Amino acid sequence: MLDPAPPSNLRLIAIPRLAANGRWRVEAMRALSEPMLLWVTKGQGRITIAGSTRGYTANNAVFIPAGVMHGFEVGPQVFGTAVFFGKSCDVILPRVPHHLRIRETHAQQELNITLDAILREMNSTTPAHDRATRHYLGLLGVWLERQVDKAGDEVKRPDAAHRLVARYSSLLERNFRSGMGVGDFAGALGVTPTHLTRCCKLACGKPASALLQDRLIFEARTLLSETRIPVGQIAGALGFASPAYFTRAFQQKTGKSPSAFRKEP
The missing domain is CATH 1.10.10.60 (Homeodomain-like)
Incomplete structure (x- = not known):
């Protein structure tokens, strides 16, 4: 039995491009119909998720499930990658938002390597590139699950x-x-x-x-x-x-x- 293909509308987009047609597209409160991961590699700003605002800096990973209202600042010095998983994504992902500060260098490198691999396979025409994309996407889900678990003790229960x-x-x-x-x-x-x-x-x-x-x-x-x-x-x-x-x-x-x-x- 063949492995299922990755979501047809999976996209990896450079964060500055999200605001290319107007900063209102990212700063205004809205929800998406698909999960999203923001990986910030440079810069800082504020992000509001489900009505709560906090600052973000370099090496922050922010996961936002489908249907969760959010908005974030994208200044000229903010760089990184936004992963849009697509509506049909069946990779195991968190059910609630997470704002993760990735302090360990090896964890930062692991994520960068995984995102590069996903993008490379998505743009490839070599045999089995769809399957490779899906497997790397699964590794991204595993990375996210492990980082959420690692950050568990640091997360404050909302008042x-x-x-x-x-x-x-x-x-x-x-x-x-x-x-x-x-x-x-x-x-x-x-x-x-x-x-x-x-x-x-x-x-x-x-x-x-x-x-x-x-x-x-x-x-x-x-x-x-x-x-x-x-x-x-x-x-x-x-x-x-x-x-x-x-x-x-x-x-x-x-x-x-x-x-x-x-x-x-």
Whole structure:
């Protein structure tokens, strides 16, 4: 029996390229439909995962499962690789996010060698390159599992505030198109809007309303840049009360009207 092929939409992309068409594509809060691993080899910045913000530096590996809301800074001095595993990936991967600081040189080298091997086999035309890609991808999963296990004693259990914000970010990701406001989300979580906002500021430095607005405007930018759906329909699909209200919110966040943003190259 032949080994199954690697995911058809597996991609390895240099981190600077992620922001090539606008830093909003990586900095805004959003979730992906596939798992992702960020391997930072140079530079530093901040990353927000499930509503909690922390700094990242060189030799940090950040794993983000599908469906987890996140956003991160990509400055001009940040380098590394982003691995997008694809929706069909059946390699064993963690079920929760992990931010790993890889201090051991041999572990850093092992990851670099594995990523280079995956990329080489993906771009190869030699026999069995698909199988080789899949096996190296499996080794990447093993490396990640071992590093998560090694870091287990260092990981702090999130406090009540961070757990609430994680629940909020998950609920927001599932319902941001519904027209729900912060008060609606707070009610669904069994807390007051004031308490939810206080916890969000503690966890990521932003109020709950900013996380909601960030997610909505990211989706709007994506639809405007990648589809020809009329602005009014986008407004309705994202739960805005009217196209005019959507336009005001979009312009306040981006400095441009939806139509002007769409015309940009």
